[in-house]
Amino acid sequence: MREQYRTTELSAADLAPEPIAQFTRWFKETAENPAIHEPNAMIVSTATPGGRPSSRTVLLKHYDRAGFVFFTNYDSRKGTELAANPYASLLFPWHPLARQIIVTGRAERVGRDETVAYFRTRPHGSQLGAWASRQSSVIASRAELLARYEELAARYPEGTQVPVPPEWGGVRVVPDAVEFWQGHENRLHDRLRYVREDGQDDQGDVTWRVERLAP
Template sequence: MRQDGSVTDALDPDALDPADMREQYRTMELTVADLAPEPVEQFARWFKETAASPAIHEPNAMVVSTATPDGRPSSRTVLLKHYDAAGFVFFTNYGSRKGRELDANPYVALLFPWHPLARQVIVTGRAARVGRDETVAYFRTRPHGSQLGAWASHQSQVIESRAELLARYGELAARYPEREQVPVPPEWGGFRVVPETVEFWQGHENRLHDRLRYVRDTPEAETWRVERLSP
């Protein structure tokens, strides 16, 4: 431990100290007047710009945070597959940790970490399963190998080894060769996150970031208002 109380890595004297890392963000001011009337329209603007940036790998990658009914949180990276005025959609095994937690506690947060652009989008809301027809339609667009993978992986369950996973995949590949239709696993499907708040974060120097958040006064309200948060 240092004299100032911070802890260093005793095994590696050359270890980097996160406290010593600094970056000054330099971007244009984000004002309420810059925003679209609806948060999904504003998300579409930023998503288009992000997807066009070579600095961003997988712009649809988002951190999905869930919690158990007694408040124990968990997070993981998931790919956004669709968004519109009704919400943000991703797919998973319903028996996975996030699937089980969302079934028990539908409150969820999504974070899009577009750090090279000094931008983030944070969505909070409630998740609900999408209809089976929507799940089947999306599943049919997945590559053949990904369809097999959805069957092979009992997501979040403990397995003995990677060899066990590969063996299951091999059995499925033999049963459903390329160009043969793979049925949709019954425990696999989508969640739609219906937003209650959507925050657009843009970084600035000296931690004076812009944080503009769309909120509804009531869950039933059709219109959104925007509030500025202190960074």
């Protein structure tokens, strides 16, 4: 199976001065495209200290110049791997647009206040689900999971405040490189990568250089 991508060229001159501004451009276009389901879905890859990788899809909940934020159970596989090896890769696979964005960087936990503020915006059922699921642990059956949820629903009915699980919170990936990939015919794709440089500019902002990669 093979598809010929027919898209416009992506040149360095087209890029924003820094990667978050460029991400915002592409994310806005993606969010407006009806062919893209959940444009904030991204594949998060982590690895053990011994180099064994694992990947899963999560939802991006916030981004700014400080990095890209998602929320998880810190006792999950990705949570424990990041605690032991705090480096991650994020992949946004926007296939209908023949575009991808790849972020690599260091992961850090967000402040508890930020976690609580986000948790309060979640639907009531999702708040209960954060308690019900001991993420990545082995369970005997789905019935066990549903029974735990129903117990929590009785304890915290709709309209009551659900406390934030102590092991649940946000992770921010602070990028050291962000690659923008645009597919083209004959597999001659555009790959432009921002790489964080040491030091800051006159305004104290991070400086970036742009590299073109062979496809």
